[in-house]
Structures are given as structure tokens and as C-alpha cells.
Amino acid sequence: MGGRDVRRYFRADFDDLEEYVPVKPLDVLAAEIGVPVGELVKLDANENLYGPIPEIREAVANADLHIYPDPGQTALRAAIAEYVGCAPEQVVAGSGADDLLDVLIRVTMPAAVVNAPPTFGMYGFLAKLSRARVIDVPRRADFGIDVHGVEHAVAEGAQLLFLTSPNNPTGNALSSAELEALCELDALVVVDEAYIEFGGESAVPRIAEYPNLVILRTFSKWAGLAGLRVGYSISHPDLAAAMMAIKQPYNVNVAGDVAARTALAHRAEIFETVRCMVAERDRMAGLVGGLGWLKPLPSCANFVLFEVHGRPAADVAAGLRRQGVLVRYYSRSELANYIRISAGRPEDTDRLMAALRALG
Numbered sequence: 001m002g003g004r005d006v007r008r009y010f011r012a013d014f015d016d017l018e019e020y021v022p023v024k025p026l027d028v029l030a031a032e033i034g035v036p037v038g039e040l041v042k043l044d045a046n047e048n049l050y051g052p053i054p055e056i057r058e059a060v061a062n063a064d065l066h067i068y069p070d071p072g073q074t075a076l077r078a079a080i081a082e083y084v085g086c087a088p089e090q091v092v093a094g095s096g097a098d099d100l101l102d103v104l105i106r107v108t109m110p111a112a113v114v115n116a117p118p119t120f121g122m123y124g125f126l127a128k129l130s131r132a133r134v135i136d137v138p139r140r141a142d143f144g145i146d147v148h149g150v151e152h153a154v155a156e157g158a159q160l161l162f163l164t165s166p167n168n169p170t171g172n173a174l175s176s177a178e179l180e181a182l183c184e185l186d187a188l189v190v191v192d193e194a195y196i197e198f199g200g201e202s203a204v205p206r207i208a209e210y211p212n213l214v215i216l217r218t219f220s221k222w223a224g225l226a227g228l229r230v231g232y233s234i235s236h237p238d239l240a241a242a243m244m245a246i247k248q249p250y251n252v253n254v255a256g257d258v259a260a261r262t263a264l265a266h267r268a269e270i271f272e273t274v275r276c277m278v279a280e281r282d283r284m285a286g287l288v289g290g291l292g293w294l295k296p297l298p299s300c301a302n303f304v305l306f307e308v309h310g311r312p313a314a315d316v317a318a319g320l321r322r323q324g325v326l327v328r329y330y331s332r333s334e335l336a337n338y339i340r341i342s343a344g345r346p347e348d349t350d351r352l353m354a355a356l357r358a359l360g
């Protein structure tokens, strides 16, 4: 095709960008492993394996899919505000929390950001895409935040801090003393509470005190809506207004909008599955830990990080995968000896245990 290389139109730093490695879809995984989709045990992406409640499926089926969604997100922002206990003007909804991370970066265009690994990979990925310098402030040995390290990074010019509570993949939460110390800094503090429905203390009540605090939340985990992509932020109304002004107008689609509002209307029912997942997380951690070669870390989320002893963690993940059980393995050096396992239903834990025992 012609003599001109299309790559010469790409941004100059394209080859320096690191690709985000997402989880693969179920049918692709099933074909790769050679098992039927229904036999996969998907414990690799912290989804709610109970799936959406019937009321959500019905609401989506009846939605006006031929009409554009409301760019002002009026009904959704009001419903979220009622759930969270804030004003609708403080809420912005997006195509997953991921979308709002991107909106936050584009509204601030920071020269530098703080990332606290090991943590969710999207912060560094999106910051680099927007040409921000990513200052990694590694977590301490107990995976708590290195508050002094963050203070230094802010002194070096970081304007946006990405913190996660409970943190993915370590499962620990930010303490209120750490939150206060970080919010005193001259930077926008993003606290990603994607897993807050499973445990940990929310920072939402502190927004009134700290106008530089932004909370991110999602319907992907507790409400079982990962495939519909709905997340939201809660912040000072001025920041929310700026985010509303630059977001893609139709970032929340009609199906996601109605599904999220139905989830909130029926949250008592969904919280039953959240309670089941928390109980299953603890049962799973106990059973897996009982094998003697996988050490669970305490978790406030819907997953557990295990330290693998006596064999390579990569082999454990691969051995489980061959049996149709998917868990998360990280090749990053600080997590090379760990695997993360999501909490599923009791039958998922049973399949996991059988597969772990089969590894010998």
C-alpha cells in the first residue's frame, strides 16, 4: 500500500507509550484455553459474578436506545447524589471510572502526577498519554502510602495524586490520618473508591473540608455492570462543572444510564450479593491460605492478594488457567511473587480449590 509509512503521522512519543494490558473477553479466553465459556471461572477482574439483577436487564431492554443520552446526566446525577449524600452539582458520570480519570487529567493537564505502585495501572497509562510526568512513589513494605514520598513529589511539581482505597491489587485502605496529610498538600487528590462498597471508610464526607479532594466510584464492581461502563466522580462543584464542560457529551450511554439508576433503586437487593462476596472473600482466603503455600493479605475489597511460596507465581496462574480458572498475575517485579484472586460465588471458590489442589 503506497510508499508512505502511516506511522510517520503518529505522535513523536508513540513508541515510548506503554500499552495498558486489559483482561480478555470470555469467548476469546475460552477459545484460547479450549474449554466452553460456561466452564470458565473468572476470578481475574474483580467483577460481580452474580451478574446484574433481573430489574436491570428489564430496564435496559425497555430503554429508548434510538435516542441520544442526556449530556447533562440530570436523572443519573440526582440518583447518585441521593445515594452518596451530596449535591447533584458535585457529581459527574462517565463511561466507567476510567473515563473520569481521563477527564480529570484533561481538565488539569498536570505537568506531573503521583502514582503509588503497586496499584491500578490506568493512572500511569492515562497520565503518560496526556504527556504528564509520572512520579512513582512506591508503597511501603506493608503496601501503605509513603506520605513523605508523596510530599516530596508534590514539592517536585506533582499536581495530581492518584490514590486508591481500598487499593487494587493489595486490598488495603487509606487511613483518615493519611488522607488528611495528603489533602493538606497543594495538589488535587484523587481517591479512587472503586471497591468501597466492599469495605474501607469513604472519603466522601471530607470533600466539604478539602476542595482539592475528588472521589471516583463505579458501578462495575458492586452492581455487576462492568460491561456497561458507568462510573462517577464526587468533588467540589466548581471542579464538577469544569469536568462536565469538557467531557464527551454522550459519555454515559442510554443503557448504562438506565442500568445504573435501576441499580441504585434496587440497591438493597444488590447489597445482598455484596455481602455474599465479602463472606466468600474471607472463606476463599481461609481455604487458599490453608493450603500452606499461598499467604493471603488482609483485604477490604472483593479480591485477595496472595504471596506465593515455593514456586513461581506465573506457573500457578498458568496452571489454573489450563483448568479454566482465571486469576490475575502481574509480571511487575514488586508483584512477581503474588497472584490476585477475585471473590466469586461459593461454587467458584470450590472450582478454584479443586484446581489449586490439582496443581499438587
Ligand SMILES: Cc1ncc(COP(=O)(O)O)c(C=O)c1O
Pocket: 045, 046, 095, 096, 097, 098, 099, 120, 164, 167, 168, 192, 194, 217, 218, 219, 220, 226, 229, 230, 231
Ligand atoms: C482501582 C480501580 N479503579 C477503577 C477501575 C475501573 O473502573 P471502571 O470499570 O468504572 O472503569 C478499576 C477496575 O479494575 C479499579 O481496580
